[in-house]
Every structure is written in structure tokens, then in C-alpha cells.
Amino acid sequence: MESAAADTRTTLPPLHRLPVSPARPPHPTTLPDGTPAWLVTRYHDVRQVLGDPRITRADLHDVGTAGATADVAANPASLFNQDGPAHRRLRGTVQRAFTPRAIAGWQPWVAAAVQQSVDALVAAGPPADLVAAFARPVPFAVTTRLMGLDGDGPDSLDEARLHRWTLALLAQGEEAAAGEPTGGPAAGEAAGGQAIGRQAAEPAAEQAADHAEALAEYAAFTAELIARRRREPGDDLVSRLVRAADQDGGIPEESLVHLVAGLTASGNESVAGALGNALVYLLGERADHWPRLADPDTAERTAERLLHFIPLGDDEATIRRATAAIELGGATIPADAVVAISLGSANRDPEVYPDGLDADLGLPLAAPTLAFSAGPHYCIGAWRVRLEMRESLQRLATALPGLRLTSPVADLAWQLGGTTRSPARIPVTW
Numbered sequence: 392m393e394s395a396a397a398d399t400r401t402t403l404p405p406l407h408r409l410p411v412s413p414a415r416p417p418h419p420t421t422l423p424d425g426t427p428a429w430l431v432t433r434y435h436d437v438r439q440v441l442g443d444p445r446i447t448r449a450d451l452h453d454v455g456t457a458g459a460t461a462d463v464a465a466n467p468a469s470l471f472n473q474d475g476p477a478h479r480r481l482r483g484t485v486q487r488a489f490t491p492r493a494i495a496g497w498q499p500w501v502a503a504a505v506q507q508s509v510d511a512l513v514a515a516g517p518p519a520d521l522v523a524a525f526a527r528p529v530p531f532a533v534t535t536r537l538m539g540l541d542g543d544g545p546d547s548l549d550e551a552r553l554h555r556w557t558l559a560l561l562a563q564g565e566e567a568a569a570g571e572p573t574g575g576p577a578a579g580e581a582a583g584g585q586a587i588g589r590q591a592a593e594p595a596a597e598q599a600a601d602h603a604e605a606l607a608e609y610a611a612f613t614a615e616l617i618a619r620r621r622r623e624p625g626d627d628l629v630s631r632l633v634r635a636a637d638q639d640g641g642i643p644e645e646s647l648v649h650l651v652a653g654l655t656a657s658g659n660e661s662v663a664g665a666l667g668n669a670l671v672y673l674l675g676e677r678a679d680h681w682p683r684l685a686d687p688d689t690a691e692r693t694a695e696r697l698l699h700f701i702p703l704g705d706d707e708a709t710i711r712r713a714t715a716a717i718e719l720g721g722a723t724i725p726a727d728a729v730v731a732i733s734l735g736s737a738n739r740d741p742e743v744y745p746d747g748l749d750a751d752l753g754l755p756l757a758a759p760t761l762a763f764s765a766g767p768h769y770c771i772g773a774w775r776v777r778l779e780m781r782e783s784l785q786r787l788a789t790a791l792p793g794l795r796l797t798s799p800v801a802d803l804a805w806q807l808g809g810t811t812r813s814p815a816r817i818p819v820t821w
């Protein structure tokens with residue numbers, strides 16, 4: 392596809408085998424960019440921090456001028472980087488567009504989009520690449536339909552263009568850290584905005600310039616899209632967001648552009664990644680479980696377990712800042728400290744989840760997952776991820792109970808993004 396998609400490596404472990412910091416009481420640490428921080432890893436400590444209004448994101452602007460800590464706060468217009476009343480207002484507007492009734496109405500066509508990709512895969516016959524033939528087309532079909540970008544005319548969006556914009560968006564943080572030019576809409580929201588990379592790819596100047604150009608194009612496309620939906624609203628999510636924002640008032644246009652761009656690009660990429668990474672684990676290590684996924688309840692519980700245990704990327708934690716001294720888990724986090732929250736560690740805390748990833752995938756989780764965070768920044772797209780994952784696993788396993796990998800997981804190439812990592816190809820047969 393696009394040249395940036397060739398940014399793949401084969402030597403990385405699959406994400407489900409990535410080590411996480413062990414669950415321990417809060418303790419001082421140093422982030423990869425050199426920023427001193429407090430690391431929070433235990434499930435109950437993490438829940439407490441995520442719900443504490445004294446631990447905020449907006450104040451990260453004051454921390455440092457370089458590296459991941461600064462990058463993550465680099466887009467103050469994004470939902471992810473706001474707190475308090477400004478955040479509640481923007482979030483309230485978004486939630487008015489994502490009503491339970493609207494979501495219920497979307498479910499049948501999400502299921503139909505999944506089935507269409509399954510049917511196309513089966514009709515084309517083996518062998519196949521599950522990334523190109525399934526893990527990417529499913530979220531792309533859902534994203535474009537949801538945002539009203541699946542028709543003809545100026546709003547129509549093809550996969551290659553969205554992919555180019557997405558790669559530029561996801562690389563943005565790293566390029567800002569490397570002092571390269573950036574611009575355009577913010578990334579981070581849909582991928583969880585997790586900021587501490589275990590691997591930081593140093594982008595070439597040429598690639599950074601290409602990304603800057605792509606981001607400028609994407610910002611212009613999104614601004615024009617919003618203007619058109621304001622003039623001629625439909626029933627799509629962009630029209631709903633514009634309507635809600637205009638009715639509520641006080642939402643800066645820049646925030647709206649960031650939001651629509653993030654929901655489209657990062658939303659699409661995160662589901663594609665989650666699906667690809669889940670398929671790698673299931674087909675690579677749980678072939679016995681695969682045919683059981685034809686049962687809808689098993690598929691639903693498996694989807695939840697995989698979203699819980701398999702991270703979306705290599706990032707270790709999401710960061711905040713303490714605006715006051717905080718008593719947490721027997722420690723005192725001082726006022727002004729940067730707080731690094733490891734959702735991955737919390738989700739593997741043996742006190743809460745003694746059975747881990749390798750247990751029966753049909754069992755319910757012992758406690759609500761933190762994969763989508765908790766508290767005021769709880770992931771707005773969680774319903775969509777769960778729905779697409781469940782439908783995808785159930786329909787694919789029903790149609791192809793004998794699906795299997797044709798090359799070992801250790802040989803897979805990975806597509807790297809700023810906050811996500813996913814298999815570049817999943818070669819299969821049946």
C-alpha cells in the first residue's frame with residue numbers, strides 16, 4: 392500500500408507476550424524520556440488514580456519540553472488532553488452523539504459489514520492474508536459508514552488515503568520528540584494516548600516531511616467535511632457531533648476537527664490492530680479454542696479477555712500529573728509529580744486476575760477490565776471495539792472452523808505506529 396506501511400520489523404515479540412512491570416506499590420521511576428515520575432501498577436491503585444480529579448492531564452503542559460511526556464500533552468485541543476469543566480463539556484457533546492439508541496441502531500450493519508468480509512474471504516478461497524482480507528476491511532467499512540464517508544462525492548474516503556493519514560497521525564508524537572515538523576489534527580484519543588514507548592523509532596527527515604504533508608491534507612479534509620455536514624446534515628456520526636457541538640456552543644472548531652479526525656483515523660487503526668493482534672494469539676497459540684468461538688457467548692467472553700490481556704501497542708503507561716499530594720496504596724505521591732499509570736500491569740495484577748491470559752478464554756473476567764481506562768477519560772469507542780471484536784471472531788470461526796496460520800508467529804512482520812503495533816500480514820489457510 393503506502394510507502395510508510397513498509398515500516399515493519401520481524402524481531403519483536405507478539406504483543407500478548409510483552410512483559411509488563413509487576414504489580415507493586417506506587418514507586419518513583421524515570422520515564423524513557425528522562426522525566427522523573429511515579430509508577431502506579433496495581434489494579435486498585437490504578438482505579439483510584441483514574442478516578443481522582445486531583446490527577447489531571449491538562450497540567451502536563453508544564454512538564455518538560457521534549458520527549459514523550461511533552462508530546463502527549465502537545466495537542467491541548469484534543470479531548471484526551473483536557474480536564475475539568477472543559478473536558479466535561481466536550482465529552483458531554485460527544486456522548487450526546489453516541490446515545491445508547493444510536494449505538495443499538497448501528498449494531499445490525501456492523502454485523503452485516505463483518506459478514507460481508509467473511510463471505511468475501513471465503514469466496515476468494517485459501518491461502519489468504521487475514522490483515523488485508525479481514526482485519527483491515529472490517530473496521531474500515533464500519534468507520535466509513537459510521538462517519539458517512541462511504542458514499543460518492545467529496546466525502547468518499549478510500550482505504551489507502553486514510554491509511555496514509557493515520558500513519559502520519561500516529562507517528563506525530565515521535566516526530567515532535569525528534570524535533571521534526573508536525574501539524575494537523577491530534578492523535579492519541581482512540582489509541583488510548585498511551586505515551587511511554589518501549590521502542591521509539593527515529594523517523595527519517597523525508598518521512599517526517601511526508602507525514603507533515605499528510606497531516607495538513609487530513610486537517611483540510613476534516614475541516615471541509617465538518618463545514619459540509621453543518622450545511623447538509625445526515626444521520627452519520629460527524630453530522631451528529633457537529634449538531635451537538637453547535638447546540639451546546641462553546642466548543643472550539645479546532646477541538647471539533649481534532650475529535651472527528653481522531654475518531655476516524657485512530658478509531659479505525661485501533662480496531663484493526665486489536666483484531667490483528669487477537670487473531671495472532673488465537674491462531675498462533677489457541678487453535679483448540681478457535682472452533683468454540685462459533686458460540687456467541689464464548690465469542691463475547693473471549694473478545695473481552697483478549698481486549699483485556701493484549702495491549703494495543705508497546706507503550707507501557709498513560710501519564711497524568713498530581714495537582715496535590717496524594718495518598719495512594721501506602722505511598723505519598725508528591726504534588727506536581729508526573730504519574731505513570733500502567734493499565735497493562737493493572738490488568739495482569741495477580742491479586743485480581745489470578746488466572747491470566749493462558750486460562751480458558753470462555754471464562755468471564757474476575758473484575759472489570761481497565762483496557763479502556765476508567766473515570767472521566769474512559770474510552771468513548773469501547774462499545775465499538777467490543778462489538779466488532781465479538782462479531783468478527785464469531786462469524787469468522789463459524790465460517791472457517793479450520794482456519795490456521797501458514798507461518799510461525801515468530802516470523803511475522805509488524806506495522807509500527809506511535810501508539811499501536813499490529814501484524815503487517817497474517818498468512819492463513821483452511
Ligand code: HEM
Binds near residue numbers: 583773
Ligand atoms: C482496542 C481498541 C481501543 C483501546 C484499547 C482503547 C483504549 C483507550 C484508553 C485506555 C483510553 C483512555 C486513556 C487514558 O485514560 O489515559 C481511551 C480514550 C479514548 N478513546 Fe479509546 N481505545 C480503543 C479504541 C477506540 C475507538 C475505536 C474509538 C473511537 C471510535 C476510541 C475513542 C477514544 C476517545 C475519544 C478517547 C478519549 C476520551 C477522553 O479523553 O475523554 N477508542 N481509549
